[in-house]
Amino acid sequence: MKNKDLQKFYFMKKLIIRFCCTALIIGISLVMITPFLWMLSASMKTSADVLKLPIKWIPDYFYPDNYISVWNIGGKAKVDYHFGVAYLNSLKIAFINLFGSVLTSTLAGYAFAKIKFRGSNVIFLLYLAAMMIPTQVTLIPRFTLFNSLGMMGGHLPLILPGLVTITGTFLMRQYFMQIPNELKEASFIDGANEFQIWARIMVPVAKPGMASLAMLVFLWNWNNYLDALVFLSDWRQYTIPVALTNFVEESLTEYNLVMAASASALIPVFAVFLAGQRFFVKGLVAGAVKG
Amino acid sequence: MYLKLKLSRQLKTDITGYTFILPNILGMIIFTLFPLLFSLFISFTDWDFTKGLGNWNFNFGANYIEMWKDGWFTSSLFNTILYSLMVVPISIFLALVLAVILESYCFAKVPMKLAMFMPYISNIVAVAIVWVMMYSPWGPFTLMIKALGWETPPAWLGDYNWALIAVTIMSIWSSIGYNILIYSSAIQGLPQDVYEAADVDGASEITKFFKITIPSLSPTTFFLVITTLINSFQVFAPIQIMTRGGPGTSTSVLVYYIYTTGFTFFRMGYASAIAWVLFLLLLIVTLIQWRGQKKWVSYE
Numbered sequence: 001m002k003n004k005d006l007q008k009f010y011f012m013k014k015l016i017i018r019f020c021c022t023a024l025i026i027g028i029s030l031v032m033i034t035p036f037l038w039m040l041s042a043s044m045k046t047s048a049d050v051l052k053l054p055i056k057w058i059p060d061y062f063y064p065d066n067y068i069s070v071w072n073i074g075g076k077a078k079v080d081y082h083f084g085v086a087y088l089n090s091l092k093i094a095f096i097n098l099f100g101s102v103l104t105s106t107l108a109g110y111a112f113a114k115i116k117f118r119g120s121n122v123i124f125l126l127y128l129a130a131m132m133i134p135t136q137v138t139l140i141p142r143f144t145l146f147n148s149l150g151m152m153g154g155h156l157p158l159i160l161p162g163l164v165t166i167t168g169t170f171l172m173r174q175y176f177m178q179i180p181n182e183l184k185e186a187s188f189i190d191g192a193n194e195f196q197i198w199a200r201i202m203v204p205v206a207k208p209g210m211a212s213l214a215m216l217v218f219l220w221n222w223n224n225y226l227d228a229l230v231f232l233s234d235w236r237q238y239t240i241p242v243a244l245t246n247f248v249e250e251s252l253t254e255y256n257l258v259m260a261a262s263a264s265a266l267i268p269v270f271a272v273f274l275a276g277q278r279f280f281v282k283g284l285v286a287g288a289v290k291g
Numbered sequence: 292m293y294l295k296l297k298l299s300r301q302l303k304t305d306i307t308g309y310t311f312i313l314p315n316i317l318g319m320i321i322f323t324l325f326p327l328l329f330s331l332f333i334s335f336t337d338w339d340f341t342k343g344l345g346n347w348n349f350n351f352g353a354n355y356i357e358m359w360k361d362g363w364f365t366s367s368l369f370n371t372i373l374y375s376l377m378v379v380p381i382s383i384f385l386a387l388v389l390a391v392i393l394e395s396y397c398f399a400k401v402p403m404k405l406a407m408f409m410p411y412i413s414n415i416v417a418v419a420i421v422w423v424m425m426y427s428p429w430g431p432f433t434l435m436i437k438a439l440g441w442e443t444p445p446a447w448l449g450d451y452n453w454a455l456i457a458v459t460i461m462s463i464w465s466s467i468g469y470n471i472l473i474y475s476s477a478i479q480g481l482p483q484d485v486y487e488a489a490d491v492d493g494a495s496e497i498t499k500f501f502k503i504t505i506p507s508l509s510p511t512t513f514f515l516v517i518t519t520l521i522n523s524f525q526v527f528a529p530i531q532i533m534t535r536g537g538p539g540t541s542t543s544v545l546v547y548y549i550y551t552t553g554f555t556f557f558r559m560g561y562a563s564a565i566a567w568v569l570f571l572l573l574l575i576v577t578l579i580q581w582r583g584q585k586k587w588v589s590y591e
Contacts, residue, residue: 017396017496018396018397018398019398021392021396021397022396022397022398022399024392025389025392025393025397025400025403026403028389028407029402029403029406029407030406032406032407032409032410032464032467032468033406033409034431035410035418035421035422035425035431035464036409036413036421038421038425038430038431039421042424051429053429053434054434055431055434104314104315104318105315107311107312107314107315108311108312108314108315108316110311111307111308111311111312112312115304115307115308115311116304116308117304117305117307117308117309118301118305119305120308123312123316127319130319130323130324132573132574132577133323133327133570134521134524134525134566134569134570134573136525136527136546136549136566136569137326137327137330137563137566137567137569137570138322138323138326138327138330139549139553139566140326140330140333140553140559140562140563140566141325141326141327141329141330141333142322142326143553143554144329144340144344144559145321145326148344160318160322161318161322163314163318164314164315164317164318164319164322166319166323169315193307194307194311195307198311219412222414223414223415223416225415225416225527225528225531226527226528226546226550229531229550230550230554240414240416241414241415241416241417241528244414244416244417244420245416245531245532248420248532255424258420258424259421259424261417262417262418262420262421263417265414265416265417266413266414266417266418269412269413269414270409270412270413273412274405277405280412281472281476284469284472284473285472285473285476
């Protein structure tokens, strides 16, 4: 009987601790998303209402005109910010680099993990060392290179270097290392060559790893700011980050428009993230446990 | 006969292997290794981009000497280090505490983890713009500080002494989700028997946190310190959008200074020398990682 009371006491104590901790974490989560909530609410107000205090988190009426002006829907906006063009450019670059780098990483990662060619260890060490090189150090030479090749007007300076990622190669190599060799040896006996094994057996097995890498590459490219700032000079070529900064420089006083533009840049990524959350988290964690 | 067959098989394997890595290695040589060497080369010249390719003179390390008399460079170096020393410990410690609470003492942890992770996946440019407005006199951040009892808060981004701190707060906010995520998955992998033994001994939750959780998470902490440090050394977008290095030189950081020197003033030689200083800093951090892992980290 006494023992049972004690058990009940501990159970209640645990439950109370849990409720308090959950309340605390909910509070912190709310603070963390406050900037987003505020952005959404301000993006649906008139410019006069944004400045009104105290802040009305839920506007009295929803004012969609900000989004219509930012996107220039119907072509009636005072200034055309070409936001749709920037959106398409960002999507184009992100997807080309996503497919390109997942392909090159899967090929090379497989070779480093499963093909015993001479020099593979030395070259892989070189890759490990190259992971330390910050992109800012190579920026000026890349700029010089693309400038002398006459590629500065287009997207090639952002696409070509993005087709190969050293981190991605490393991640895929780690992924293939976990796959047992027996899988490969069995197919060798059946007379398949190395490329057939890669395409028919290894790629299907490595799909979760490839999906994780794909999410990471998409995010890197979508958020790439410094390179885009240096390489792009014309609104037809702008990506979202550059278009956003230009937008702010031209209409900083119209906070509601700026907020609508920022929200337009953020919401689709949240959607993609929520859909592919599982792969994304795996990719990030896999990158972390490299030891 | 047998030897010849074996050799040719190895050769065939070599050819296959190199074919697989060919596109990858070409990309790495053209866009990483060659640029690295080229940037080292021009860092020893006085190259001005407007004079055209090849129009440079060797100045035998004059760039590396000049920078120490350049107030913008020394401020940028100082600010980069100060910024990193603020972001790294605060972001990692908060993440550790939050991850432990989330994993061990919380209901419905998934939506909360997602909420805290949102800033990390957000476009840094959009987020920095939102934070510029958060810091304005009618923004929620300023209002919240006022509500907490500070009647006349500083002008955050416009204040010489507060601008770097304001950028730091935003960076902690945006990086903490990643650190929580990595800590969470590490906590899920911790062996439960140690905690059960501690329960039998009557250890309190606080004791368990300091005596079991922190030591057994040391490899994760070490990894996060290094990656957060490396990312902090490379901070650029928040500075470019929120402050442009100002007021004065109070928020200028190395990458921002490389950018303005190289692409506003086109002093490519000087900018490359500064980039190499950044690279050497990162190299030192990585070497410490390689050596320190054995010394400071306990792998059971």
